[in-house]
Each structure stands twice: as structure tokens, then as C-alpha cells.
Amino acid sequence: MSNEVAVKEQSMSERFTNKVTALFQSNVGEVALTNFQKRLAQNYFIVADSVLRKAEEKRQKKSEQYRDKVPVVWTNVNMDELAQSVVSAARIGWDPMQDNHVNLIPYKDNATQKYSLTFIPGYRGRELKAKKYGLEVPDDVVVSLVYSNDVFKPHMKSFDNPVEHYEFDIVNPFDRGEIIGGFYYHVYFEKPEKNKLVIMSIKEILKRKPDKASPEFWGGEKDVWKNGKVVGKEQVEGWHDKMCYKTVFIAAYKDITIDSQKIDDDYLRLNKLENDYKEIEVEQTISENANKGNVVDIQGEDVPPDNEALDAEIVEMDKLAEESNNPPTDPGF
Structure with a gap:
């Protein structure tokens, strides 16, 4: 230099x-x-x-x-x-x-x-x-994907159940199967009756996938370019799990109401x-x-x-x- x-x-x-x-x-x-x-x-x-x-x-x-x-x-x-x-x-x-x-x-x-x-x-x-601008910011936010081999049982709020919660068991951490959905859970330690559980199916997660989503991230077929022209296709593994997790994570924090x-x-x-x-x-x-x-x-x-x-x-x-x-x-x- x-x-x-x-x-x-x-x-x-x-x-x-x-x-x-x-x-x-x-x-x-x-x-x-x-x-x-x-x-x-x-x-x-x-x-x-x-x-x-x-x-x-x-x-x-x-x-x-x-x-x-x-x-x-x-x-x-x-x-x-x-x-x-x-x-x-x-x-x-x-x-x-x-x-x-x-x-x-x-x-x-x-x-x-x-x-x-x-x-x-x-x-x-x-x-x-x-967290800076939220009206009622949760004390904790749990975000997770659910796979076909996991056991997930939600307990939604009702007359008999004043606090929303869930049971979640990863039966086989080395073979969890395919992603079938995800969830996020807003936790309020002092007022657990305000706890909020939101469940998203894989269909709902993929609805948020961009129309022109890149296979480098979501997986799938990618065009092979040479001299400015498409000359073929190649399969790309991508980071499908990470993208699905990111989608649920963003939804969890977008769901926090902004304090005007x-x-x-x-x-x-x-x-x-x-x-x-x-x-x-x-x-x-x-x-x-x-x-x-x-x-x-x-x-x-x-x-x-x-x-x-x-x-x-x-x-x-x-x-x-x-x-x-x-x-x-x-x-x-």
C-alpha cells in the first residue's frame, strides 16, 4: 500500500x-x-x-x-x-x-x-x-424445529389449562427424520398465564420461502452457468434445516408487538x-x-x-x- x-x-x-x-x-x-x-x-x-x-x-x-x-x-x-x-x-x-x-x-x-x-x-x-422496542418483551423465547421422529405435544390455553405449554422429546438425536414443522414459545416468568405457544407446520414455514429462493440455501437444483449461459443443472444440498429454523426464529420476534x-x-x-x-x-x-x-x-x-x-x-x-x-x-x- x-x-x-x-x-x-x-x-x-x-x-x-x-x-x-x-x-x-x-x-x-x-x-x-x-x-x-x-x-x-x-x-x-x-x-x-x-x-x-x-x-x-x-x-x-x-x-x-x-x-x-x-x-x-x-x-x-x-x-x-x-x-x-x-x-x-x-x-x-x-x-x-x-x-x-x-x-x-x-x-x-x-x-x-x-x-x-x-x-x-x-x-x-x-x-x-x-427487545429494544417491544411492548411486552418475553423473558425468554424458545424456538425449535420438530422432526418426524420427535415427540411433540402442545397444551394450548383453555378453561382447564390457564398456562400454555408443551411436551417435547427428541427420541433419536442422530436420526430425527424429516422436518414436519416448528414452534416458538414466548415465556413470561412472572405472569405465566401470558405464555404463548405458536405452532407452524412445514407447509406454513415454506410459505415464507422466497419465490426465487436460492438452492445454495434451501437446497434443490441450481443452474450451471458458463460464458453467460445456462449449460446444465446441478443438485445442491443447501442448508434447508437452517433456513427453516431462521424462518421460525424471525416469526417469533416479529410477533412481539412494537411499543409506539x-x-x-x-x-x-x-x-x-x-x-x-x-x-x-x-x-x-x-x-x-x-x-x-x-x-x-x-x-x-x-x-x-x-x-x-x-x-x-x-x-x-x-x-x-x-x-x-x-x-x-x-x-x-
């Missing part, structure tokens, strides 16, 4: 940190960042820098016909917007260096010719968000970022976007898919793409 590049990087790092620091300060007076907030600011810069570098590398590898003319570099990033997003995410506790917290996805706003980074929460990020009195600018900002991103219609798929650096153009472009092309739902799987050769950490343990 040349001295000139090192100086520029230091300058951008300082500029980034200064903006974040300024936004953390109160209107009353100077408020020093906590060590935790300083670490988060550093983590966001490191991850954002990596995302931008890889996006620029990919931009340069494209043929001139499909290459965006605006380089994906810090000088072309909407710094004010990014700093505000970092502050909002940090206040919730999202750490981009932790698995399953949040993914930074870059895209270009053609109106401003600037790159922005939207923040897409992983399932652990959704958990943190629900807790809604603040951070909540509104991050919700807007996620909703804006969902409205972006692109042909380009984003197999490496989870903290890796693909750019999504707001207006999209007609680009032949890459060999590893996946759909946008992959961003919710956080860093599983990086772990495609190793089983991801089981979030249930």
Missing part, C-alpha cells in the same frame, strides 16, 4: 469517525462516546471499507458495456447518510462484525450519483430490535432503509452482498447473472455465504 493511499484511508477513517462522533453528541453539550460505541464505529468503518473495496473490484471486472462509470470509493459515498445509519444501528446494538447482526448492502442512487449503504438486519439483529411510545428516530430510520431497499427492483442478484461488496443500482441494469447468483433474500442469512464450505454455527445452541 502506497503512502498516498494510506493517508487517504486515514483521512476517510477520521472523517467517518468525526461524523459519527458529532451525531452521538447531545444538543446540550459534549458527550464522549463510550468504549462500546467507539468500537462499533470502528467496526462499521472496517466493514464498510471492505464492502466498498470488493464492490469496486467487481465493478472493474465487468465488461465496459455493463460497468458503472462511478467508482465505488469513499469519495463517492453519501457520508452524512452513512454516519446517521451507523448511529441508529449502534444505538440498537447491531455490530457488523458479529454474525447475524446486520449486513451492509451498497447501492447507487442515480439521482445523486452517490453510493449509499443500506442496513439489512440478520435474525439476531431482529432479536435485538424487538418507544419508537424513535433510530427505529424509523432503519425501517425506512430496509423498506427502501425492498423497493429496489433489480435484475442483478446479490450472492455476495452480505458484508462482501456487491453494488445494487437503484434503477437496475440488464446484467448476465454470475455463476453464484442468488436472490436478495440471501442478505438475511448474514454470513452463511462466507461459510458455504462449513456448517454455520447452530443458532439454537
